[in-house]
Amino acid sequence: MSVPNSVPNSVPAPQPLDSLFPAPAQGQHASGVHAPPPAAAVTSGPPTAGSIAAADAVGTTAVDPFLPPSPGSQPQPQAPLSSLVARDISAWFGTHQVLDRVSLEMAAGEVTALIGPSGCGKSTFLRILNRMHELVPSAGLAGEVELDGEDIYERSRKLTDARKHIGMVFQKPNPFPAMSIYDNVVAGLKLTGVKAGKETKDELVQRCLTSAGLWNEVKDRLRSPGGGLSGGQQQRLCIARSLAVRPRVLLMDEPCSALDPTSTRVIEETIKELRQEVTIVIVTHNMQQAARVSQRCAFFLASQGTPGVIVEHGDTDAMFGEPRDQRTHDYVNGRFG
Ligand SMILES: Nc1ncnc2c1ncn2[C@@H]1O[C@H](COP(=O)(O)OP(=O)(O)OP(=O)(O)O)[C@@H](O)[C@H]1O
Numbered sequence: 001m002s003v004p005n006s007v008p009n010s011v012p013a014p015q016p017l018d019s020l021f022p023a024p025a026q027g028q029h030a031s032g033v034h035a036p037p038p039a040a041a042v043t044s045g046p047p048t049a050g051s052i053a054a055a056d057a058v059g060t061t062a063v064d065p066f067l068p069p070s071p072g073s074q075p076q077p078q079a080p081l082s083s084l085v086a087r088d089i090s091a092w093f094g095t096h097q098v099l100d101r102v103s104l105e106m107a108a109g110e111v112t113a114l115i116g117p118s119g120c121g122k123s124t125f126l127r128i129l130n131r132m133h134e135l136v137p138s139a140g141l142a143g144e145v146e147l148d149g150e151d152i153y154e155r156s157r158k159l160t161d162a163r164k165h166i167g168m169v170f171q172k173p174n175p176f177p178a179m180s181i182y183d184n185v186v187a188g189l190k191l192t193g194v195k196a197g198k199e200t201k202d203e204l205v206q207r208c209l210t211s212a213g214l215w216n217e218v219k220d221r222l223r224s225p226g227g228g229l230s231g232g233q234q235q236r237l238c239i240a241r242s243l244a245v246r247p248r249v250l251l252m253d254e255p256c257s258a259l260d261p262t263s264t265r266v267i268e269e270t271i272k273e274l275r276q277e278v279t280i281v282i283v284t285h286n287m288q289q290a291a292r293v294s295q296r297c298a299f300f301l302a303s304q305g306t307p308g309v310i311v312e313h314g315d316t317d318a319m320f321g322e323p324r325d326q327r328t329h330d331y332v333n334g335r336f337g
Pocket residue numbers: 033034035036037093098116117118119120121122123124125136
């Protein structure tokens with residue numbers, strides 16, 4: 001990232017993102033220092049037509065991966081899975097620093113779980129990974145984020161490109177309630193400007209709903225409203241919607257926090273399957289969930305008003321079985337947080 005190379009080593013100064021990045025589309029910005037997150041980040045209430053783009057992390061430019069191959073062409077091999085690397089990430093809201101030089105590698109084809117007590121900066125870190133943080137007017141940022149070695153904050157890159165390649169699923173399911181299940185899945189395509197025929201869309205809907213573990217439950221009612229599904233089904237519909245633009249990484253911010261234990265287990269099974277096709281980073285407060293679904297874990301902590309840091313990260317089994325740091329041991333065993 002060009003800007004954050006000015007990452008401070010001593011006393012960091014917050015950098016106003018407004019001057020560093022292209023302004024987001026009109027209507028995405030809230031105003032005021034402590035403004036609420038942008039519409040897309042608001043997790044309750046029905047989404048608006050304008051919010052889905054950010055909610056599902058899609059952009060406005062796209063190479064159409066879904067159109068049928070030209071006659072005589074070979075079938076495309078599955079794209080290799082992507083890795084995401086965050087280096088020396090510091091973040092501010094106004095003058096309040098919430099992350100301090102956090103570095104983490106999120107390996108291709110793995111589920112990385114971000115754990116830690118409330119307020120230690122996990123969601124902020126997650127939003128930095130697909131450039132949603134900068135939609136908050138008071139937000140400041142330093143550090144680097146690379147997707148497969150490419151700087152997602154590089155000046156010439158469109159903000160929306162990062163969101164297209166790096167999708168996001170939020171705490172509360174936010175499908176378009178009145179829109180059909182089918183149209184919910186293809187909504188992302190329209191927003192990326194992709195034109196596809198009925199056959200291609202049919203194939204896409206089946207593929208994404210299957211990947212999201214929902215196909216068998218809805219295949220006979222694809223024209224029913226998305227809002228008529230259960231909470232867990234709606235969340236899987238949102239996962240399917242995110243997958244429709246073929247993200248290289250899927251970010252999940254407590255995707256099961258609004259769900260009952262049965263729906264939670266179904267989503268967890270979906271996550272386990274999905275890692276075959278997309279790299280996943282998940283924020284969770286549920287330690288059992290982190291242990292069940294992730295291969296690697298990062299423990300965030302912000303002690304006594306200091307900015308959040310990663311205390312320890314590594315193999316999930318080791319983090320839970322033999323943590324190196326006493327604070328990790330205490331947290332994963334429920335002694336605080
Ligand atoms: N839009 C915002 N404006 C100002 N401060 C914010 C904003 N969003 C988050 N913060 C602050 O940033 C810090 C980190 O918040 P964040 O939501 O990233 O933590 P978290 O670890 O994800 O918490 P939780 O587990 O409760 O969701 C907190 O002190 C929070 O109050």
